[in-house]
Amino acid sequence: MRLPLIAGNWKMYKTVEEARSLAQAVADDLRFDDREVLICPPFTALQAVRAVVEGTPLALGAQNMHWAEQGAYTGEISPLMLRDLGCSYVILGHSERRQYFGEDDALINRKVRSALEHGLRPILCVGETKAQRDAGNAKTVVLGQVRLCLEQVTAEQMHSLVIAYEPVWAIGTGDTATPADAQEMHEAIRNTLADLYGSQVADQVRIQYGGSVKPDNIDDLMAQSDIDGALVGGASLKAGDFRRIVAFERRS
Numbered sequence: 385m386r387l388p389l390i391a392g393n394w395k396m397y398k399t400v401e402e403a404r405s406l407a408q409a410v411a412d413d414l415r416f417d418d419r420e421v422l423i424c425p426p427f428t429a430l431q432a433v434r435a436v437v438e439g440t441p442l443a444l445g446a447q448n449m450h451w452a453e454q455g456a457y458t459g460e461i462s463p464l465m466l467r468d469l470g471c472s473y474v475i476l477g478h479s480e481r482r483q484y485f486g487e488d489d490a491l492i493n494r495k496v497r498s499a500l501e502h503g504l505r506p507i508l509c510v511g512e513t514k515a516q517r518d519a520g521n522a523k524t525v526v527l528g529q530v531r532l533c534l535e536q537v538t539a540e541q542m543h544s545l546v547i548a549y550e551p552v553w554a555i556g557t558g559d560t561a562t563p564a565d566a567q568e569m570h571e572a573i574r575n576t577l578a579d580l581y582g583s584q585v586a587d588q589v590r591i592q593y594g595g596s597v598k599p600d601n602i603d604d605l606m607a608q609s610d611i612d613g614a615l616v617g618g619a620s621l622k623a624g625d626f627r628r629i630v631a632f633e634r635r636s
């Protein structure tokens with residue numbers, strides 16, 4: 385049984401005060417034991433949000449990380465620093481990191497391994513662009529990313545890793561993959577994990593869908609057998625929308 389994980393990626397939004405009040409509104413009276421809920425504020429708000437989520441079911445995560453523990457890396461944040469602030473998860477390889485900051489699979493792999501070595505659970509993001517999908521290459525691209533980003537990751541470590549399938553053309557566009565298309569890709573990812581690690585590991589790895597997840601499409605997405613949660617951007621910035629997504633209907 386895979387515990388669904390709904391995660392909010394706040395991206396580069398919210399000052400400290402705004403983050404505190406959004407976290408408060410999300411956490412207010414939140415009670416679930418059949419799903420896990422995570423928020424990932426910007427680095428600058430982690431400490432303030434940590435104080436809000438303590439004692440609530442909300443987990444705290446970051447949106448990126450450097451691979452080294454410390455060093456002369458101006459402007460970077462290390463896994464030790466994230467642990468120090470109470471983070472249990474870190475989003476890695478988001479398509480915006482790939483697109484605007486030149487992150488490639490080799491770099492993301494290095495970060496994934498470092499996160500795991502430091503007790504952080506990576507949410508490894510993969511996804512194809514519109515051009516790649518139109519050319520019929522979506523699966524080749526996504527499954528290639530999965531393999532490269534997981535190099536040297538052990539079967540044991542896979543228990544703490546989450547994969548987020550986020551088609552780039554669906555992020556922030558209002559254009560969601562159909563539940564059937566998303567399911568097809570999630571199943572292909574799970575088959576690749578079975579190839580790499582065996583079916584027992586593949587069966588327990590959670591695969592989230594991300595890309596314009598909203599209150600009105602979450603239930604249909606979550607009804608798919610290989611969709612184990614959602615990575616939510618825009619809609620996670622509105623407490624009411626995010627809470628509705630978190631409260632998705634369980635059909636199975």
Ligand code: PGA
Binds near residue numbers: 555557595597615
């Ligand atoms: P979106 O973003 O929900 O705004 O499409 C998702 C993401 O980037 O993780």
